[in-house]
Amino acid sequence: MDRHPTVEATAEDIASMEIRGAATIGAAAAAALREQAESSDAETPEAFRAELRAAARRLHETRPTAVSLPNSLRYVLRRMDGTDVPALRSSVVDAATAFEVRLDRAQSQLGAIGANRLQDGDVVMTHCHSTDALACVEAAVEQGKHVEAIVKETRPRLQGHITARQLREMGVPVTLIVDNAARRYLDDADHVLVGADAIAADGSVINKIGTSGLAVNARERGVPIVVAAQTIKLHPATMTGHTVEIEMRDEREVVDDEERATIGGIEVENPAFDVTPPRYVDAIVTESGQFPPESIVTLMRELFGDGVADPWLDPEER
Numbered sequence: 001m002d003r004h005p006t007v008e009a010t011a012e013d014i015a016s017m018e019i020r021g022a023a024t025i026g027a028a029a030a031a032a033l034r035e036q037a038e039s040s041d042a043e044t045p046e047a048f049r050a051e052l053r054a055a056a057r058r059l060h061e062t063r064p065t066a067v068s069l070p071n072s073l074r075y076v077l078r079r080m081d082g083t084d085v086p087a088l089r090s091s092v093v094d095a096a097t098a099f100e101v102r103l104d105r106a107q108s109q110l111g112a113i114g115a116n117r118l119q120d121g122d123v124v125m126t127h128c129h130s131t132d133a134l135a136c137v138e139a140a141v142e143q144g145k146h147v148e149a150i151v152k153e154t155r156p157r158l159q160g161h162i163t164a165r166q167l168r169e170m171g172v173p174v175t176l177i178v179d180n181a182a183r184r185y186l187d188d189a190d191h192v193l194v195g196a197d198a199i200a201a202d203g204s205v206i207n208k209i210g211t212s213g214l215a216v217n218a219r220e221r222g223v224p225i226v227v228a229a230q231t232i233k234l235h236p237a238t239m240t241g242h243t244v245e246i247e248m249r250d251e252r253e254v255v256d257d258e259e260r261a262t263i264g265g266i267e268v269e270n271p272a273f274d275v276t277p278p279r280y281v282d283a284i285v286t287e288s289g290q291f292p293p294e295s296i297v298t299l300m301r302e303l304f305g306d307g308v309a310d311p312w313l314d315p316e317e318r
């Protein structure tokens with residue numbers, strides 16, 4: 001069998017952002033590998049392993065920035081083990097399921113830790129849509145705290161609308177603002193609370209484009225910047241000096257062809273993420289506790305000390 005249709009559909013949905021947000025992408029990738037394993041008709045262990053690697057490669061090539069994607073693929077493929085196909089299959093199915101359970105558990109642990117930073121009556125300003133960040137608000141609300149939110153709409157894809165909707169479902173009063181209004185409304189905020197697509201070894205935070213500008217403005221206004229990021233957002237390759245690739249997306253997300261033609265010959269750039277230097281971040285909240293950004297490397301060494309091979313590559317390519 002070639003790639004399972006679910007792998008193809010998941011890859012397309014990640015690329016088009018039907019499936020989006022780092023944690024959600026990681027979970028979907030693990031689920032797609034499980035589907036591939038469950039329906040594989042490979043007759044030899046070698047064929048099975050090759051199939052799983054091919055599926056992982058397809059998923060890996062979709063979006064380059066959220067490290068939860070390679071971390072998810074690595075988690076599952078490293079646990080692929082066995083001398084026959086049934087054993088290999090069940091190792092992949094078990095690993096994918098364990099990964100999803102870990103994700104859920106990590107998010108609720110992180111939420112409880114992040115909620116401790118929020119006081120009754122606090123106002124948070126959000127950017128983009130982060131399930132890890134929202135877990136902190138949800139836990140605070142469940143503790144009986146009244147929390148309000150100022151939600152940046154987040155051009156060009158308007159993920160702020162998803163955040164606003166989910167906060168309303170929690171009963172949180174929401175003020176939706178355009179991105180350009182953020183500085184004006186920072187005076188009304190007690191925290192900036194964002195997620196992350198990747199955290200680098202020096203504590204830099206890679207998140208939705210606009211996060212770094214928001215952080216600089218928040219620092220100038222004296223508003224603390226909290227990043228909610230479970231440990232699958234830690235980027236192991238940055239420990240050895242690699243940088244995180246910033247995804248450039250389709251220019252038509254910024255301006256459609258018709259409008260562009262009326263403007264005349266312009267260049268359009270659409271970076272999806274930016275890098276916030278550690279000096280603008282007050283705390284990174286993970287399921288293992290909260291850390292000043294500069295000390296996140298200690299946690300990274302603990303978790304990824306054994307190296308970061310890419311198990312989706314064929315053995316001769318590694």
Ligand SMILES: O=C(COP(=O)(O)O)[C@H](O)[C@H](O)COP(=O)(O)O
Nearest residue numbers: 020021022023130131132195196208
């Ligand atoms: O920047 C984004 C999403 O970008 P996009 O919409 O381009 O995928 C989110 O802040 C992080 O992925 C964290 O999300 P989570 O906390 O849910 O992992």
